[in-house]
Amino acid sequence: MDAAVVAENVTKQYGDTVAVDDVSLSVPAGTVFGLIGPNGAGKTSLVRCLTGTTDSTGEVSLLGSEPTHVERARIGLLPQSFSPPERLTVRELLGYYANLYDEARDVDSVLSEVGLDDAADTWYEELSGGQQRRACVGITLVNDPDVLFLDEPTTGIDPTGRRDLWTLIEDLTAEGTTVFLTSHSMDEVERLADQVAMLADGRVIAEGTPSALVAEHGGDSRLVVRTEASADRLADTEFRVEASAGRLTFHGVDATRIDDAVDALTTAGIEYESFTWTEPTLEDVYLELTGRAFRGGPASGSAGEQTSAPQPDAEPAEVER
Numbered sequence: 108m109d110a111a112v113v114a115e116n117v118t119k120q121y122g123d124t125v126a127v128d129d130v131s132l133s134v135p136a137g138t139v140f141g142l143i144g145p146n147g148a149g150k151t152s153l154v155r156c157l158t159g160t161t162d163s164t165g166e167v168s169l170l171g172s173e174p175t176h177v178e179r180a181r182i183g184l185l186p187q188s189f190s191p192p193e194r195l196t197v198r199e200l201l202g203y204y205a206n207l208y209d210e211a212r213d214v215d216s217v218l219s220e221v222g223l224d225d226a227a228d229t230w231y232e233e234l235s236g237g238q239q240r241r242a243c244v245g246i247t248l249v250n251d252p253d254v255l256f257l258d259e260p261t262t263g264i265d266p267t268g269r270r271d272l273w274t275l276i277e278d279l280t281a282e283g284t285t286v287f288l289t290s291h292s293m294d295e296v297e298r299l300a301d302q303v304a305m306l307a308d309g310r311v312i313a314e315g316t317p318s319a320l321v322a323e324h325g326g327d328s329r330l331v332v333r334t335e336a337s338a339d340r341l342a343d344t345e346f347r348v349e350a351s352a353g354r355l356t357f358h359g360v361d362a363t364r365i366d367d368a369v370d371a372l373t374t375a376g377i378e379y380e381s382f383t384w385t386e387p388t389l390e391d392v393y394l395e396l397t398g399r400a401f402r403g404g405p406a407s408g409s410a411g412e413q414t415s416a417p418q419p420d421a422e423p424a425e426v427e428r
């Protein structure tokens with residue numbers, strides 16, 4: 108598969124601040140590349156280097172050319188902060204941007220894709236924050252770009268709208284669009300990205316598929332049991348069990364071993380109120396790698412039903428006794 112975006116040893120400095128530090132990456136065409144990292148890690152600066160909207164050192168290839176030489180119609184860029192003209196209706200706004208290109212998509216189709224059909228005749232300034240963000244996403248789609256850079260696309264968008272946008276991004280990549288996604292939403296990146304790079308202090312500190320990163324850095328699956336019992340009665344169990352206020356945490360409990368852990372509780376005669384099974388997610392990877400993990404509590408994030416296979420989107424399963 109051809110690479111749509113390639114960076115080799117890209118560095119960007121603002122005065123003494125090294126915002127992007129010797130970054131190399133490659134994004135195959137038709138895939139989603141997720142860029143994550145704490146505030147100030149250099150994500151927006153890197154996007155600017157890749158799109159040729161700032162100068163940098165190193166090599167960047169965008170659709171096989173230097174970024175500034177790529178036909179603008181082939182690129183879509185949704186910056187983190189974007190303020191289009193406010194005294195236009197949404198339809199007028201998309202039409203305005205569509206007119207900047209020789210060939211553009213049908214504005215009403217784009218409006219529909221971003222869920223703004225009903226707000227088409229509303230002034231941009233009268234939209235809610237989430238609707239405004241949807242309109243901005245729509246603006247990036249009017250030229251039917253081959254590569255789409257989305258910097259925090261779903262900020263302010265409600266959960267249903269976020270999922271609609273995720274589906275839209277999946278549809279776009281299915282048709283061959285390459286998406287470079289910057290996000291603080293780990294569930295968004297985990298759901299969408301084929302490849303993820305984590306940036307810290309301008310450098311890529313981890314890169315891989317979401318599942319590979321979770322396997323390497325996410326920690327183990329565990330069963331958290333709400334009980335006042337101590338761990339002493341579980342001395343013989345094969346699981347590593349940690350006790351903390353009002354709960355026992357069984358480590359290394361994958362989906363097929365939940366029953367074994369519950370059996371161990373029963374065998375030990377331990378009374379419990381409920382238990383929750385959690386498995387590591389990209390959020391755990393993020394917390395681990397940024398060193399901000401909250402130690403001692405159950406990992407937050409996705410989990411499956413007690414007996415089902417892990418489901419990336421499912422809520423934690425709390426099972427009452």
Ligand SMILES: Nc1ncnc2c1ncn2[C@@H]1O[C@H](COP(=O)(O)OP(=O)(O)OP(=O)(O)O)[C@@H](O)[C@H]1O
Nearest residue numbers: 121124126144145146147148149150151152153187
């Ligand atoms: N125009 C600028 N002039 C000077 N310094 C800048 C400029 N833009 C960014 N920086 C600095 O570069 C570093 C990286 O900033 P950048 O905005 O790329 O981070 P980010 O990962 O996108 O952050 P966030 O998640 O908060 O959006 C920060 O130290 C920031 O202060």
